[in-house]
Amino acid sequence: MxxxxxxxxxxxxxxxxxxxxxxxxxxxxxxxxxxxxxxxxxxxxxxxxxxxxxxxxxxxxxxxxxxxxxIAEPGTALGSTLRLHVATRHLPVADIVETRVLLESWAAKRAKAGTPALEEGAELLDEMDAGPDVGTFLALDSRFHVALAQAAGNAVVSAMMASLRGAIENYAGELTRNLPNWEATSMRLRAEHRAILAAVNTGDGAGAAELVASHITGFYAEAGVAPDHAEH
Known part of the structure; x- marks a missing residue:
């Protein structure tokens, strides 16, 4: 040794x-x-x-x-590692999409209304509605998904989602080039975010989980990631 x-x-x-x-x-x-x-x-x-x-x-x-x-910042190291592996194509984007669906559906189903994380999520959606550029929108988007995961109260899931954040932003940014109309897509994504948050706040965990899964796979299918590989 x-x-x-x-x-x-x-x-x-x-x-x-x-x-x-x-x-x-x-x-x-x-x-x-x-x-x-x-x-x-x-x-x-x-x-x-x-x-x-x-x-x-x-x-x-x-x-x-x-x-x-x-200190305790597991997401920092995990995030750096994931970004590097995604960049080298060692981790296929479709596999990360599938992992996101698993993690975020679970978290959305168990997210607790009224938590500070969901309040932060609502503020992030307001910032998205202000019409930021694509890069800023995607950064806000990934922060919203991390906040949604944090609302479930599971420290491991929160750390895993925080670690995925940088990788999500990087490959989502690349995939936006494949979208036929970013304005239309961003409008749809904002509406879907609002629907997910509303479902969580009204206690419809099962509905929120379905909306999250559809939201994630829908974006990547539109951007060219094989939907049959990204389904849960």
């Missing part, structure tokens, strides 16, 4: 044992190296990996922001 992996194992155990908690600071680089009997270079490499994974935030200098702090 490489020495930086020993450091990662130790930190993982500290977190799982409750010795390190959110907001807590890791020991200093020198102290960790001496305690684990590894080089400071190995400690530094392990911390860089954890920072890329969204597990810690490394601060420099002195004061309250100094040191390496335990």
């Amino acid at each position: 490489r020495t930086h992996e020993l450091v990662l194992q130790w930190i993982e155990k500290q977190i799982s044992d409750g010795e390190l908690t959110l907001g807590g600071r890791l020991p200093g680089e020198r102290a960790m190296a001496e305690q684990l009997q590894v080089s400071r270079t190995s400690v530094r490499e392990a911390v860089r990996i954890l920072e890329a994974m969204g597990v810690v935030r490394a601060g420099v200098g002195s004061g309250k922001d100094a040191g390496t702090v335990v």
